[in-house]
Amino acid sequence: MAQSDFRSGYIINQQNDTVWGKVDYRQDSKRYQQCRFKKEDQIAEYSPQQIKGYGFSNDEAYSSVVIDSSFVEILVEGKLSLYRQGPKFYVQKKGEKLQVLERKVETIIKDNKTYQRESDAWKGIMIYLTSDCLKNATNLLTNMHVTERDLTQLVVKYNKCQGTNLTVYKEDKPWTKLVIGAAVGATYTTLKTTYHMDMYSYMKDRYTSIDPTVGVVLDFSSPRIMEKLSLQPEVYFTKSSYTGFVVLNTVASTDYHNTQIDLTTISIPISLKYSLPKREYSGYIQGGFNFDYHIKAATNLRTEKAWLYDTVTTTESKAFDVNKKQGGFWGGIGFLKAFSHFDGSINVRYFHMLKLSQTAGIDMNSDKITFTVIIYSK
Template sequence: MHFCLLNPQHLMFRFLRLLVLPLLTISSVAVAQVDFRPGYIIQPAGDTLRGEVDNRSAVRSATECWFRQGAGAVRSYSPTELLGYGLPGSKVYRSRLVAVPDSSALLPRTYFLDVLVAGATQLYYRRDSNGYEHFYVGTGPAAATELVYRRTLTTSPDGSSRYLEKNLFRGTLAETFSACPAVQQQVASLPFKQSQLVAIIKLYNACVGSATSASSQASAIPRSHVTIGMVAGLGIDELRITTNPGFAGLSNADFGTSTQPVGGLRLGVTLPRLSEKLSVQLEVLYHHQRYQNEYRINYSSSTYSEQTRVQLTHIKFPLLLRYTYPTGRVRPIVQAGIAANLGLKAVAEYRQQSATSTTSYSPWQPVFTSEVRTRSGWGPVASAGIQSLGLGGRLLTLEARTERSLGFTHDTGVGSIIWHHQVLLGVTLTK
């Protein structure tokens, strides 16, 4: 008996098709949800109105502010309609007209910029819709100049390739720091990193005697939070067999389901710079499956029974992007990603009914040789569930998960696909 692996291009297409729906679900949920928190807006005349501001992603926060007072209607403001807005103790945004030094084709545009450093010289931040980060420096209440760093791949006439860097941000900062030569000299070797930009602008403000404004005038620097936890539950797995035309035997096999426990460890990392609602979850799970089936085979003028049993043991490595609803004691979660599977054991055996007896069978024989067994594979994963605080402030999660993985052989004749359905309970061991 033989097995086959599906065409890799077809697998990639099917993987993308299966992954699109969960990702669209996450996106639509994220867009639809609002997260109003105590905040304020600064009107063009300088008046401050207090109420609630929608805590949005970094991308959307730069172009729109949703504000409401009490039970009043929600109003949307663009960057040209406000001087700024904020969430006390968390985020501060100011409306600034920004310019790009080396691009005359890009007209100046007004954004809500995240204030990283306040003072005589300010450092601002924005993430665009393509996920790229932008930093700006400003010395006044209205305009800001982008700190430009570009890295491009070029090919020389001899065919060799190398990267060229344009550190235009250093010239912009050197001009800005003209009042403090001691700080200005440090710009020549300054790397283009947020932490370095924050540090040197704070240093310049101290040099020129500008009080580095109170923390309420600048956003709190978001930091990733790492958690370690355990996860355990029950897996219900379905093995599906497909055979090539003319292949007898397993064409009639229906293995049904395998119900076995599953468990392991989980590592979670939040992504506050992208969104406070997003995190990455990496798990290591032990998973065993056991299938058995008996079926009838018609061969020539004879009909006989055949039995097949399959045992699979894997270490699974799911990598998931999680969206968590931002409010409430019990918060919905949605996840999507991929799972890599490392095979520890793959045993598939069959036996046939004796030609002389309807009750006895031949000895068990391997379905395939060890050379055609698949030791590793991957598949798309999606899940939905809830999250809540448990005893001692530890996070509890309960989720229903579905995964589609490849079979366990790369020979020809027969293909196999496994659907994994799991109910999992997780608890963090760290706070």
């Protein structure tokens, strides 16, 4: 029930009456088998045998009268109509039988070699159905494939050529969508050090820092193909500073080691984002890879030696070398709230980054926990 996504819609009963309410929006195969309809907090489930169809306001529509015992999505209605059921498409010209269009791969043997190619049988069907008005139908189909976008464009073109009334469902639903956002947050970072040579015993096992971060977010999606999944690349700018203090006792002296690490970093996290059904507060999960580029990196080691006779010697040097480039992976969860002019989001993320140091004898990885607020444009 948590995954239910009831949206404004309707059902068409056996008496051809349209009953308005809310319909559960699904993007899996169940949408062709069943309709879940809510009216006044009562939920009913309808099979294709019980209703003639259902749909959503200004969005998808389904019919149970095209093929037996199943719903099909109506893409275009006109003199030539187009329907879809999963990977299969159906076309029907008024007065003619229903035709099936699907992508098939055929095996060709030529010169004792075996090849595979996409069958053109579906193109023959479309040429037959459209050539009475589209005289260049063969040329139009040259670079087309069995996809919703290509077939919709062809069927719409034919109906407009005929000058007949037509309905194009999902016409206002974009094929691609880009949302831009601005982000601000805080990052808690832990640098974990393992050294394999005693000469690096001045290093602490871990260094920590809490730093502000700002960034830009891009969210790419294809609502016509998969509404809940999007690709989200981001860019963040962070300045961080880490300090460590280690005391080492030797036979002749006591050594005090202060290490300072300063990083100015551009981070580029790229993720796949899965959004839960939109409500007043809706959630999402995401995960992917992260690339850090340290545009400025400085490390400093300051050592003070206290000898037995209280003489102090101070030296300064580079603590270790830093890799300019650092890769890793991450995952996170977030919550989104829609406002009038923008969408607001908060999220928590965990990053595991590899190989900060390029110095032989030192292994240094970093773990980051970030808390971010993102404002998305409408």
